[in-house]
Amino acid sequence: MAETTTFSNATQILEPFRGVKRVTIEEYFTSGHRTCQGCESALVMKLMVKASGPRTIVLGSTGCMYVANTTYYTTPWVVPWMHTQLGSSGSAALGTAAGLKALMKKGKMKSEPINVIAFCGDGGGADMGLGAISATLTHKEYNSLILLYDNESYANTDIQASGMTPYGANTTFSPPGKVKRLIHTRWKKNMAGLMAAGHPECRYVATVCASYAVEMMNKVRRALSIGGPTFIHSLDPCPKGWDYDPMLSHELGELAIETGIFPLYEVEDGQVKYYGKTKAIVEGRPRKPVREYLLRQGRFAHFIEEDLAYFQAKVDEMWDKWEIPAVVPFRRLDATKAALSAK
Numbered sequence: 001m002a003e004t005t006t007f008s009n010a011t012q013i014l015e016p017f018r019g020v021k022r023v024t025i026e027e028y029f030t031s032g033h034r035t036c037q038g039c040e041s042a043l044v045m046k047l048m049v050k051a052s053g054p055r056t057i058v059l060g061s062t063g064c065m066y067v068a069n070t071t072y073y074t075t076p077w078v079v080p081w082m083h084t085q086l087g088s089s090g091s092a093a094l095g096t097a098a099g100l101k102a103l104m105k106k107g108k109m110k111s112e113p114i115n116v117i118a119f120c121g122d123g124g125g126a127d128m129g130l131g132a133i134s135a136t137l138t139h140k141e142y143n144s145l146i147l148l149y150d151n152e153s154y155a156n157t158d159i160q161a162s163g164m165t166p167y168g169a170n171t172t173f174s175p176p177g178k179v180k181r182l183i184h185t186r187w188k189k190n191m192a193g194l195m196a197a198g199h200p201e202c203r204y205v206a207t208v209c210a211s212y213a214v215e216m217m218n219k220v221r222r223a224l225s226i227g228g229p230t231f232i233h234s235l236d237p238c239p240k241g242w243d244y245d246p247m248l249s250h251e252l253g254e255l256a257i258e259t260g261i262f263p264l265y266e267v268e269d270g271q272v273k274y275y276g277k278t279k280a281i282v283e284g285r286p287r288k289p290v291r292e293y294l295l296r297q298g299r300f301a302h303f304i305e306e307d308l309a310y311f312q313a314k315v316d317e318m319w320d321k322w323e324i325p326a327v328v329p330f331r332r333l334d335a336t337k338a339a340l341s342a343k
């Protein structure tokens with residue numbers, strides 16, 4: 001029987017890396033995967049597990065980060081890793097955290113803080129697995145991180161539109177045609193805002209982009225240290241689905257932030273904190289026009305001026321009209337504002 005120790009629900013305390021030179025050299029996601037050249041999601045996996053360190057269990061729902069990562073007899077994962085069903089990242093996170101806790105409490109395994117991270121794609125997480133993620137974020141007694149890697153399509157099955165695909169994008173479900181130029185006309189789901197606003201037991205929600213690698217790793221470290229269920233949304237440029245030269249992945253990540261399309265922030269115990277260039281925008285720095293980001297990608301090549309103007313207006317609305325800019329789309333009624341200011 002394994003060594004028995006007194007059980008504690010403590011987490012690993014992972015201090016932030018203070019600059020790139022302080023980042024640990026060990027890798028836990030190495031060679032052996034077959035993702036496309038320039039795949040940002042593969043970089044997210046590498047940084048995520050570098051941030052969490054060796055005492056980590058990673059669970060991954062079906063998608064590119066499962067299929068391309070674990071071809072028969074090859075894997076880049078150095079830490080324990082398990083594949084889970086497409087909509088099940090939330091259930092996998094909760095079940096694993098609960099299982100570890102039960103085994104440690106019973107003295108069947110050594111009591112120690114083990115990081116549990118479940119990742120999911122936008123299709124598996126924001127569409128199919130939303131209910132399971134939501135349930136997990138209500139269970140404050142189990143420590144886990146759910147990381148949604150958002151390449152803005154069901155990429156692995158050949159780029160079908162998801163609830164996270166941007167307005168107007170060309171996907172295999174929404175090819176532009178002569179009769180109808182735009183097939184996909186829904187505005188993208190606001191996952192991090194939804195998770196933060198709707199789950200009072202979840203102490204930490206953040207958005208990340210691997211173009212800002214140290215910041216990204218530090219948010220993973222914070223999420224794992226704070227305890228309870230936590231959630232991170234990562235925006236991942238995907239050369240195949242977004243149709244661009246793989247060398248542009250890093251630049252597109254930056255442009256997504258600089259145009260204000262994807263804000264970088266965290267919500268810790270209800271406090272919103274903006275990061276990097278998003279913080280600069282909040283403090284008055286002008287946003288780059290969205291066309292600089294959109295027109296670098298083949299999936300928007302059919303856009304005409306009218307489409308670019310609509311996209312820009314929607315992003316402007318996020319910044320100018322939302323009660324918490326670019327985070328949650330609530331707007332107070334004038335009567336409510338007046339009543340509050342009269343107090």
Ligand SMILES: Cc1ncc(C[n+]2csc(CCOP(=O)(O)OP(=O)(O)O)c2C)c(N)n1
Pocket residue numbers: 062063064065086087120121122123124125151153154155156157162
């Ligand atoms: C229940 C179920 N339906 C459909 C599939 C087929 N399928 C495998 S991967 C995938 C795409 C998942 O998209 P996403 O979660 O965004 O991950 P990505 O492939 O983009 O990395 C689909 C539809 C499946 N594996 N299971």
Ligand code: SF4
Pocket residue numbers: 034035036037038039040041042064068151155156237238239240241
């Ligand atoms: S299709 Fe996109 S997410 Fe999938 S492996 Fe290729 S670049 Fe990565």
Ligand SMILES: [Mg+2]
Pocket residue numbers: 063121122123149150151152153154155156
């Ligand atoms: Mg996807």
